[in-house]
Amino acid sequence: MVQQTIQESGERFGVITKVARQLGIGTESLRSWVRQAEVDSGQRPGTSTQDKERIAALEREVRELRRANETSHALWGQAAVAVWVGKAACSL
Numbered sequence: 001m002v003q004q005t006i007q008e009s010g011e012r013f014g015v016i017t018k019v020a021r022q023l024g025i026g027t028e029s030l031r032s033w034v035r036q037a038e039v040d041s042g043q044r045p046g047t048s049t050q051d052k053e054r055i056a057a058l059e060r061e062v063r064e065l066r067r068a069n070e071t072s073h074a075l076w077g078q079a080a081v082a083v084w085v086g087k088a089a090c091s092l
Helices: 002-009 015-023 027-040 049-090
Strands: none
Touching: 002 015, 002 027, 015 027, 027 049
């Protein structure tokens, strides 16, 4: 709606405010959505919605792998202690 209004009027100034009032939504919310749409369409530099989703998925995966790695290290540490305790008991 914003882009259509800009094309029809030829002006950008005040369009977001006007459309936001017509839709009954916050001006800054609409401004943010318009910016993101411009990024997604390549009209403005920035991180696209698709890239943001991919980054979020990769960050989740890294957290899960780190958690699994910490668990693995803890288990290996416990196993090493158990072996050492077992050897110490045998030498007594």
